[in-house]
Amino acid sequence: MKAGERLQGIVIRASAGNYTVFHQGHEVLCTLRGNLKKDLIMTESASRAPRVVQAKRKRLTNPVAVGDTVWFHFTTAHQGVITEVEPRRSAVVRFIPRTKEVQVIVANIDLLLVVFSVLEPRLDPWQLDRFLVAAYANGLTPIIVANKCDLPIEPQTEQCLQVYAQCGYEVIRVSATRGDNIDRLRERLRGQIAAVCGPSGVGKSSILNALQPGLGLKVGQVGETTHKGRHTTTLAQLFRLGEDSWIADTPGMRNFELWAVDAETIWEAFPEIRPYLGECRFPDCQHDTEPDCAVKEAVAQGIIDRRRYESALAMAKQAQGED
Ligand SMILES: Nc1nc2c(ncn2[C@@H]2O[C@H](COP(=O)(O)OP(=O)(O)OP(=O)(O)O)[C@@H](O)[C@H]2O)c(=O)[nH]1
Ligand SMILES: [Mg+2]
Ligand SMILES: [Zn+2]
Structure with missing residues (x-):
């Protein structure tokens, strides 16, 4: 590796100014070049910003997000500095009311796995519709993943899933714990960057663990009394599901807000x-x-x-x- 050589990679983790960049099978811990923030705000308009961002012309808080393709060079044997970011194909964004800024949760996603469980917690179609609208507004192709199919499906939930299929949505019924349809889901994700979203406790992390044994993501317990689940996953990051498949497990995303969607x-x-x-x-x-x-x-x-x-x-x- 020549010092200063310009290399390309994908950001798989981001926290407090540190970015983990995946490059040729290795993880490189990177920081941002000082003036990158300023440059990016200028180039943002040139990239295909999500509809919601364009609509309100909000400023993005994070110049580099998980999922971004970046250029970097090594500064030491294992560390580097990011100097450029490729324009984004898509972005899942969230609005921070306090600062009135927009944060990119994950960039360059092709597919959005909208995960719900048939029971515990029971599928809420009104909430599912909001996720589907958010997917559309963010330019993502949704796949409805109905998890916990090992549990009994109530007639109203069964009918509900059929309505979504008739509307033209792709619906995949899985069980993360029993393994039903996990191979089919893995096959569907081949060559794609996907993000997982859905309410807390529906089994998003469990599905990822089933897709990639050894991932060892922390799985929470659904509250016995509230059936609401707890927010176990707090940080967005990309996981590698094979040669060219990536999947992002995102923070609860309970508030996948529809702000700025007309x-x-x-x-x-x-x-x-x-x-x-x-x-x-x-x-x-x-x-x-x-x-x-x-x-x-x-x-x-x-x-x-x-x-x-x-x-x-x-x-x-x-x-x-x-x-
Ligand atoms: N019966 C059944 N339980 C499951 C299945 N998948 C997950 N669970 C259980 O559901 C609970 C929540 O699973 P998680 O994977 O932590 O859910 P999550 O969606 O990642 O939750 P957050 O990270 O809080 O957003 C755990 O107790 C899991 O064991 C399944 O297919 N069947
Ligand atoms: Mg989780
Ligand atoms: Zn009308």
Whole structure:
């Protein structure tokens, strides 16, 4: 290795100004070049920033995030300094109300595994819809992973999963503890960078441990009384699932906020509703109380699931209230 040689890698961990960069099978602990922060704010507009960031022109707090492809050079035998960041293909972002800034949780994700459990805690379709809208707004392809399929599925949950499949979502039923469909999921992730999201306690870390035995991620216990689960995972990081598959386990992401997602984007995010948008009598139809609404007609005919429609309407109303 020549001193000062410019090398490329992927950021797999980030904490307090230290970045672990994966390069040719090795982990290199890096810091950031001093003026990188300033440079990045200028180049951010040139990259394909997520829709939500563009919408509100918020400043990103972290110039380098987990998932970024970076250029670095060695400063000692095992340490380096990051000098450049490649433009991002996508980003999962979160808004920090206190500082009014946007933080990139993970960058360059292709797939978003939206993990829910069928029981303990029971799948909440309203919450699932919010994750799916967030995936759409962030430009990510969602896969619904229904975990804990070793537990009995209640009829309402079964029906719910079928609705999502009929809407065109990819739904994979797994059991992290029993191993059902874990091979299928691993195959689906080949060659991709995926992130895992979902409420606390649904088994995100357990799924990662099942996908990659030996990973040894800490797994929490679901509270006996609340069934809410605790936030066991606090730090975003990428795990290698093989030659060219990466997966990110993210902090609880319970508050996968829909800030800055406008009502129009929310309606569009529902694939079964999308074909009816623009077909209503009024071009600015809110699909609420207006007459001759194509969306409501499709609901009345049973083509669009009523609960999904109500979910979209509630989110759209909330988004308008926040404007
Ligand atoms: N029955 C059953 N239990 C599971 C399964 N997967 C995980 N669990 C249990 O669910 C609990 C929560 O699992 P975790 O993997 O820690 O959940 P998590 O989603 O990573 O939680 P956070 O890190 O808090 O967001 C643990 O007690 C696991 O043993 C499964 O497939 N079946
Ligand atoms: Mg976890
Ligand atoms: Zn309408």
